[in-house]
Amino acid sequence: MAKVKSLSDLKKMREELQSKVNLREKSDHPEGMVQIKVAMATCGIASGAKETMDYIVNELDNRAIDAVVTQTGCMGYCYAEPTIEVTLPGEKPVIFGYVDDKKAKEIIEKYIQGGELVDGVIPVTYETIDEHNKE
Amino acid sequence: MAKYKNQVLVCAGTGCRASQSEDIVQNLVNAIKDNGIEGEVQVVRTGCFGFCEKGPVVKMVPDNTFYVHVSPVDAGELVSEHLVKGRKVERLLYVDPETHEKISDSKHMGFYKKQIRIALRNCGFINPENIDEYIARDGYQALGKALEMTPEEVIDEIKRSGLRGRGGGGFPTGLKWELTRKVKAEQKYVVCNADEGDPGAFMDRSILEGDPHTVLEAMAINGYCTGASKGLIYIRAEYPLAIERLKIAIDQAREYGLLGDDIFGTGFSFDIELRYGAGAFVCGEETALIHSMEGLRGEPTVKPPFPSESGYKGAPTNVNNVETYANLPVILLKGAGWFSSIGTEKSKGTKVFALAGKVNNVGLIEVPMGTTLREVIFDIGGGIKGGKKFKSVQTGGPSGGCLTEKHLDIPIDYDNLLASGSMMGSGGMIVMDEDDCMVSVAKFYLDFTVEESCGKCAPCRIGNKRLYEMLDTITQGKGTIEDLSKLRNLANVIKDTSLCGLGQTSPNPVLSTMDNFYDEYLAHVKDHKCPSGQCKALMSYIIKEDACVGCTLCARVCPVDAISGEKKMPHVIDQSICIKCGACFEKCKFDAIFIE
Numbered sequence: 001m002a003k004v005k006s007l008s009d010l011k012k013m014r015e016e017l018q019s020k021v022n023l024r025e026k027s028d029h030p031e032g033m034v035q036i037k038v039a040m041a042t043c044g045i046a047s048g049a050k051e052t053m054d055y056i057v058n059e060l061d062n063r064a065i066d067a068v069v070t071q072t073g074c075m076g077y078c079y080a081e082p083t084i085e086v087t088l089p090g091e092k093p094v095i096f097g098y099v100d101d102k103k104a105k106e107i108i109e110k111y112i113q114g115g116e117l118v119d120g121v122i123p124v125t126y127e128t129i130d131e132h133n134k135e
Numbered sequence: 136m137a138k139y140k141n142q143v144l145v146c147a148g149t150g151c152r153a154s155q156s157e158d159i160v161q162n163l164v165n166a167i168k169d170n171g172i173e174g175e176v177q178v179v180r181t182g183c184f185g186f187c188e189k190g191p192v193v194k195m196v197p198d199n200t201f202y203v204h205v206s207p208v209d210a211g212e213l214v215s216e217h218l219v220k221g222r223k224v225e226r227l228l229y230v231d232p233e234t235h236e237k238i239s240d241s242k243h244m245g246f247y248k249k250q251i252r253i254a255l256r257n258c259g260f261i262n263p264e265n266i267d268e269y270i271a272r273d274g275y276q277a278l279g280k281a282l283e284m285t286p287e288e289v290i291d292e293i294k295r296s297g298l299r300g301r302g303g304g305g306f307p308t309g310l311k312w313e314l315t316r317k318v319k320a321e322q323k324y325v326v327c328n329a330d331e332g333d334p335g336a337f338m339d340r341s342i343l344e345g346d347p348h349t350v351l352e353a354m355a356i357n358g359y360c361t362g363a364s365k366g367l368i369y370i371r372a373e374y375p376l377a378i379e380r381l382k383i384a385i386d387q388a389r390e391y392g393l394l395g396d397d398i399f400g401t402g403f404s405f406d407i408e409l410r411y412g413a414g415a416f417v418c419g420e421e422t423a424l425i426h427s428m429e430g431l432r433g434e435p436t437v438k439p440p441f442p443s444e445s446g447y448k449g450a451p452t453n454v455n456n457v458e459t460y461a462n463l464p465v466i467l468l469k470g471a472g473w474f475s476s477i478g479t480e481k482s483k484g485t486k487v488f489a490l491a492g493k494v495n496n497v498g499l500i501e502v503p504m505g506t507t508l509r510e511v512i513f514d515i516g517g518g519i520k521g522g523k524k525f526k527s528v529q530t531g532g533p534s535g536g537c538l539t540e541k542h543l544d545i546p547i548d549y550d551n552l553l554a555s556g557s558m559m560g561s562g563g564m565i566v567m568d569e570d571d572c573m574v575s576v577a578k579f580y581l582d583f584t585v586e587e588s589c590g591k592c593a594p595c596r597i598g599n600k601r602l603y604e605m606l607d608t609i610t611q612g613k614g615t616i617e618d619l620s621k622l623r624n625l626a627n628v629i630k631d632t633s634l635c636g637l638g639q640t641s642p643n644p645v646l647s648t649m650d651n652f653y654d655e656y657l658a659h660v661k662d663h664k665c666p667s668g669q670c671k672a673l674m675s676y677i678i679k680e681d682a683c684v685g686c687t688l689c690a691r692v693c694p695v696d697a698i699s700g701e702k703k704m705p706h707v708i709d710q711s712i713c714i715k716c717g718a719c720f721e722k723c724k725f726d727a728i729f730i731e
Contacts, residue, residue, distance in 0.1 A: 003392035006400050007279035010270065010393075017271035039259055041344040042376050043337070073345015075259030076499040080182055085259075097182050117142050122182035123194070125515065126250030126501065129465065133473075 034060075034067035034112055035087040041074035047081035048100060055101045056084070059108055067112070077122055086111060095122040140175040141218055142196040148183025148495065150518050151191035155207050156180075159191055162210030169211075170219050183496050183517045189229065200239045202227040249510055251477065253485050254301075254461035255501045258345030263380050266387040269348040275393050277464035278352050278359075282401045286316060286360040289467065296471035297483030298463070302328055302419070302456030303531065303560040304636075305482070305549035308463075314443040315361040315453040323363035324452040325354050326442075327460060328424060329370035329377070332416040333532025334583060336563035338487040339457035341499050343370070343377035346461065347384035351394065351407055353460035356467065358405040361453050366407040369424050371414045381409060416533070416587035419561075420635050421446075421454040423589065434591045435635035456561070458487055478504035482548030486559065492529075492566035493520045502547070509543040512566055523568040527651070531560030533580045533587075534640030536647025537573060556647045558640070572669035573652040574659055578606040580644035588637065595638030598629040602645060609656065610670045612663040619656055623649060668730050671715045675731050680705040682727035689719035689728065 004010050038044070038053040053069060060067045077083050080097025086107065087093040096107055097120055110118045145151075145160050163178045184192050189203035195217060202213065205227055216222045228237040252258070261268035269275070281289045294309030315323065327350055331339040343350065354366040370378055385407055388394040396404045410428045417423045418433040425447050427433035446452025462484060466474045475483045482504040488511065491497050495517035502511060508528055512518070519525050527537040536557035538545075545551050549559050567576065581603040590596045605622050608614045626642030626649075633639045649656060658664050665673040678689070678698075683705040690698040690706060697713040700706030708719070720728045 003390070004275075004399065005392065007276075007283065010275055010279055010399070014270050014273065014276070017267045037259070037262075041258075041341055042374075043341075045376070070262045071264070072260060073258040073263050074341040074499055076255065076341075076501075077182070077496070078499060079495070079497040116139055116177050117144075117179040119147070119180040120182065121144065121179055123144070123146075123184045125184065126252050128252060129256055129469070132251050132477075133469075 033089060034065060035093075036067060036069045037072045037085040038069065039073065039075045039077075039081070039083045039085075040071040043074060043078050044081050044083065049082035052082045052084065052099050052101065052104055056104050056108070059105065060112075063108065063113070065108070065112060076126075080120075080122060083122065088112065088115070095124065096120050097122045139177040141177075143176060143178045143213075143218070144181045144194040144196060145178060146182075146184045146186075146190060146192045147180035148190075148517055150183065150495065153522055154191050156191040158207035159193065159205055159210055162207045163193075163214060166211045166214035167218070170214055172214075172218060176214075176218055186514065188513060201229055203229045249506060249515060250500055250502055251485055252501050253465050253474075253477075254342060254458050254487050255345070255499065256465065257349065258341055258499075261346065263345050263347055264383050266348060266384065266391060266393075269346070273464075273468060274348055275352050275388075277467040278355050278393070279399055280467055281356045281359055282399055282403055286362070289356065289360050290316065292471045293463070293466060294471075296466045296474040297478070297481075298459065298466060298474065299482060299549060300456060301458035301462070301486065301561070303534065303558065305559060308455065308459055311443065311455070312357060312360050312453060314441070315363075315451050318444055318451040320451050322365070322448075322450045323361055324447045324450055325357045325361060325363045325366040326421075326424070326428075326447065326452055326454040327354055327366065327368040327370075328419060328421065328454050328456045329368055329374070330412050330419040330424060331371070331374075331457070331561060332414070332419050332587075333534075333561055333563040334580075335489060335491045335565050336532060336561050337489045338499065338562045340374050340377050341489075342457050342461050342487075343374070344380055347377075347381045348388065349464055350381075350457055350460045351384055351388055353455075353463035354407060355394065355398070355405045356463060357453055357455065357460075359403055361451070363451075363453065364404050364406070366405060367410050367428060367447065368407060369410045369412055369418070369428055372411045373414050378409065378411070385409075415589070416583070417589045417635070417637050420637060423635070424454065425452060432589070434589045435637075437634065458562070479546055479548045481550055486547065486562060488562045488564045490516050490564050490566070492564075493523065493568040493571075494518065494566045495520055504548045505546040507544050507546055508538065511547070511564065512543070516566065519566065519568050521568075523570065525566070526569050526571055527567045527573065527576075529557075529565040529567065529576070529580075529644070530563070531558035531640075531643070532563045533583050534558060534636065534643055535560045535563075536643045537567070537576065537651060538647075539651045556650055557643070570667050570669065572610075572665050572667040573648040573655050574606060574610055574665075575669050577644045577648045578603065578610060581606055581641070584637065584641040588641075592632075592634040592638060594629045594632040595634070595641060598625055598633075599638070599641050601625060602629070602642065606645070609659045610665070611672045612659065612670070614660040616657075616660050618660060619649070674715060675710050676708055676713060676715065676717070676720055676728055677731050678706050678708055679727045679729060682725055684725055684727070686724070688722050688724070692718045692722045694718065 040049050082099045083097050084099050085093050085095045193202045193205045216224050298308045299305040412418050415433045418427045420435045423433045423435040442452040485501050487501045529537050542555050585599050588595045626645050629642050658666050685703040697709045
């Protein structure tokens with residue numbers, strides 16, 4: 001990757017990257033991709049987020065589901081670790097709490113493959129900066 | 136792709152569950168079946184909506200209609216009206232307390248504006264090990280913007296934003312930068328204080344683990360403003376994941392040319408290194424932190440000179456906390472006016488809190504300054520675990536104090552917390568319920584300070600030890616009423632005469648619990664009783680003669696053979712042998728053992 005030589009370089013880069021992050025473009029048909037983020041701060045890892053992530057990656061592979069699994073920081077729901085956020089194509093992100101292997105399997109089978117929600121959804125209870133600005 | 140047309144989300148958080156949300160789920164499922172729409176509608180149990188006061192809550196998706204105070208008998212109407220006929224059930228809608236209007240969409244409820252994520256904006260959103268994701272979220276734009284301004288303009292913007300140090304003291308950040316800028320020197324340093332030491336606090340760790348680049352970017356901006364070319368992050372070695380992610384972030388930023396020489400082709404050079412601390416609490420104090428980085432003992436020195444004049448290796452040094460840095464890029468991008476529109480008159484923006492203790496929703500939260508403790512504990516935190524009664528909330532860690540019911544409606548900001556006998560601190564917030572003994576709580580924090588005192592000055596080293604001993608005597612039931620006035624006197628002396636912030640604030644837990652819970656202290660020294668039954672020395676397990684059936688179970692589980700009695704005859708506990716482990720109490724099937 002070339003170095004960033006000026007602010008306009010960075011801005012150009014941001015434009016390119018924005019679409020990439022939005023779609024987590026690792027596939028030729030990003031519209032069909034499922035995105036999963038696993039909260040991997042110390043608290044999450046201590047509660048088994050690593051095992052959950054491994055399980056999800058393997059299980060999606062076994063079922064040949066086209067998905068991108070990434071790690072992220074603390075989502076703030078420490079009481080419900082491990083937490084994951086699942087974004088189905090064209091849908092709003094949904095956060096699930098207490099995701100162990102069993103729960104992960106249920107989420108993959110019922111939510112990702114079947115489109116039905118499963119118990120344990122965590123409602124988002126905060127505003128982002130952009131939402132705040134719209135007020 | 137969704138298989139179902141509608142989803143009904145029912146809160147299954149502890150609070151709502153206690154008010155029959157499980158019955159609501161069952162009734163909804165049955166009503167849906169009765170109406171023959173089970174193929175179209177799915178009922179889902181969710182985690183806490185954080186709206187426990189209005190619970191049980193039910194939310195309809197996709198139209199986002201939010202129903203409050205739903206009871207199991209309402210299920211039929213919700214299904215036949217809302218789901219079948221598409222009409223809202225008006226009487227169950229939320230009524231705005233100010234406008235008295237009915238609001239159906241949760242997005243318009245004031246309640247959901249309780250948290251705004253500024254410092255935590257990327258935490259749990261981006262992959263912290265990938266700089267591209269940070270750049271896509273406007274990362275390093277603020278640095279670029281700053282470099283197009285003069286340092287004075289940037290400092291002025293920060294001053295106008297009203298940002299104050301998030302490490303606890305609340306010193307105005309812009310002013311701090313200006314002081315460092317004004318000192319003339321060839322070499323200056325920018326330091327990030329990541330020595331988060333309060334028990335139960337994890338705000339800074341979460342930011343470093345979830346969004347390390349924001350700290351790097353803000354430090355570079357700081358370097359540009361103060362005239363420093365070198366940044367140091369002082370982080371405790373017990374945060375290995377944060378260290379690993381910072382290292383990755385620094386490498387990536389260097390590779391992209393966002394750290395190093397000639398950043399953005401402006402001639403400005405800045406680089407960052409890590410310094411590890413061994414986890415001493417006192418090293419969060421900036422002079423002790425600097426000495427620790429220099430390889431000396433982590434002991435504070437008298438200010439002045441302030442680090443802005445003579446800090447790391449005698450050079451002017453600007454020390455800011457992790458969370459302070461995390462706010463900066465947003466301030467520059469959105470403007471000082473935007474930032475200062477959030478918060479109270481003297482405390483702007485938001486504060487991150489690590490909410491812990493006996494609340495239902497333990498977690499990391501970010502609320503605008505001016506939010507009340509009640510909103511934090513009962514709305515966001517979901518109330519007290521197990522439906523117990525709220526007793527106290529401890530803010531500010533070992534330097535802070537315990538606030539009570541009467542403080543719940545005070546808007547949280549630096550000045551209000553200080554005025555009520557606690558302090559903002561770095562943002563630990565520990566909630567206590569009726570089972571907690573406040574004398575023991577004070578003793579717990581004193582134990583911590585005694586352990587962490589660096590030993591340089593006598594009031595802190597010796598005074599705190601004596602304070603601890605007095606508290607210990609009181610919890611043993613051997614204290615006298617004179618001890619209470621001695622306790623208060625000594626606490627005040629330590630406060631007035633200690634060298635650094637650690638000692639000056641260490642008696643706060645004692646003083647604030649004495650102010651707010653004096654009757655508990657009295658009960659310990661006068662009646663030799665612990666009202667919450669926590670002080671082991673002051674309680675005894677007693678067998679009720681008429682309730683005991685003589686099953687011998689208690690005698691068998693007692694580890695010290697303190698219980699005796701014939702089979703099928705009432706047993707007796709020998710108080711001189713009993714170690715108050717509670718094993719008999721837990722095992723008794725006939726509720727024949729009680730605590731006195």
